[in-house]
Amino acid sequence: MIAKNIKGKSFKGCVNYVMNDTAELLEADGVWADSTKDMIRSFAMQRSGRKEIKQPVGHIPISFSPEDKHRMTNDFMVQLAKEYMQEMGIKNTQYVIVRHHNTDNDHLHIVYNRIDNDLKLISVNHDYKRNIKTCKRLKDKYNLTYGKGKENVKREKLDNPDKVRYYIHDAIKAVLPTCKHPADLRFALQKFNIEIDYKFKRTTREIEGVSFRYDNIAFKGSEIDRKFSFGNLKKEFEKNIEEAKKRGREEFLREQAEQKAKKEVQKKTEIQPISVKRNLVILGVELSAEQEKILREGGIIFVENMIHPNDNTKFSAYAFTNDDKNNISFSNKNPAEFVKYGKYEMRIRDKILIEKGFVTKAKVKWYGGGFAYPYLWKEKKSDVEYMENWGDPRVKKEKKEEKKQIIIPKINKKPKL
Structure with a gap:
């Protein structure tokens, strides 16, 4: 049993979606159910009492394992749906329960009004963990089959947002073994067009959370999989670092053995001592x-x-x-992202370097979707506007300084006697 909670704006779109050609209406409460139009009109009438609410539509798809197919009578599915709503605090409101027969997995849809019968808003904020606990409790209570992991989910049959969630899951799983730092994961996911947003603590600026975005749909790491919360991702980074160190030690010992063997063969050859270079701090x-x-x-x-x-x-x-x-500069945001600064839309790193007084070859968005690379700088850090040149101004400055260094000796004329 798997359920998800979706908020929406349009009862018309949602009801039309669930009442497709394979739909079977199992129960309706507080709505006229003679036709799809009557259902929509009923929801809309009650919703009109709270017009300021932007997302009055509640939509809950619930899917059951194929192993439980023989138990999925209409009455049992209605019982499960109503217990689920009760546990999630969805009560005293209009709803319909609809069964679909268009897939191998038995599943149903609940459409309910988030504006209840007393015109109060039913909150579904932060319901992710409660949803997991409710599904687990019902599976344990009725001895329903637990899923066998995300690997067995048929991706081609998913719709958004689940389709995006599994796409992000598969991408993270593929690249995570090669990542040792948060930036590694960000750059590795760029080829999948997946963006990462890190949440920082206000006091220490340490990372405390992560979310992933694809095709304008975003999930917290834990919503994709518990393994992808930032705490668990950090453990994976540390494990990868230790494994890399272990491989490095093994490689070092192997190189030492090879060098020792080489010394035995070339005893008379002078070997220059190897200087150990400390990494940048x-x-x-x-x-x-x-x-x-x-x-x-x-x-x-x-x-x-x-x-x-x-x-x-x-x-x-x-x-x-x-x-x-x-010189090293720092940024809380990804320096490769673009921001409007002056007359150009340039990278954040270029804006920072210009404001620090450096001449930088900036990357700016250009007409027709391309990029251009002007040199931008400020004569003084306090200047409001920056200077611009399509050639490197530092080259001209160096030539000018060279000319200054050429001294022409003066010829003193002999004084007249």
Whole structure:
């Protein structure tokens, strides 16, 4: 037994959807049920008493396992639907219970009015966990079959938002074993066109939550799967880091053995000592070799638990360098996203670098859906507007300075006697 709670704006669209050609009306309460139009009109009349409510439609699809098909009589399905509504606090309101016969899985739809008979709003906020507990209680009470995991769900038969939820689930599962940091997961999911939003604590700026978005449909990590809450994702990152360290140690020992064997063969060959290079440290956090490589190549990394130099509080942020790779800047938002600044829509990283006084080769959105790359900077940080040039202004400045360094000796004429 699986149920989901959906809020909607239109009773007409919802009722027309559930009352399809395979629909069987099992029960109606508080509505005229002679026709689909009568149902819609009944819901709409009561809804009109609270016109300020934007989403008055409650829609609950409930699906049952094929193993329980022989038990799914109409009376039993109505009993389960009404107990589910009671547990979820959906009472004293109009509703219809409709059974569908268009799939192998027995399932029904409940359409109810979130504006109850006393014109009070039935809240369904934060109902995700309550929904899970209610389904579990009913399955245990009536000995219904538990699902065998998301792998056995037939994706091709899903509709949105479930279709998107399973798409995101499969994408995360595919890339997670290669991710050691939150930024790794963000970049890995970009090829699936999935966006990530991290929720930060106000005091420490540490990540405390995560949500995923695809095709304008968003889910919290825990809504996709408990394994994908940020707490559990962090455990996976740490496990991947430990596995990488273990592989690194094994590789190091193998290299040592190879070097030892090479020394035995080439005893007379002078071998230069290997210098151990310490990784780059940013505000108290030592970067991994992979993070440092990305940063030095002009990429973006996400650094956690840095120490703020002003008040010694911990914070996490994206890090990136300027064009000359000699200064590191930070941003709470993804620096690769675009923002309107001046007359251009440019990357957040370009805006930050311009405001810090750096000359930056910006990436700006251009006519026709393309991009352009002007050089933008401010003569003074306090300037309101930035300067613009399609050639690198630093090159001209260097040539000008070279000319200044050329000294033409003065020829002193001999004084007249």
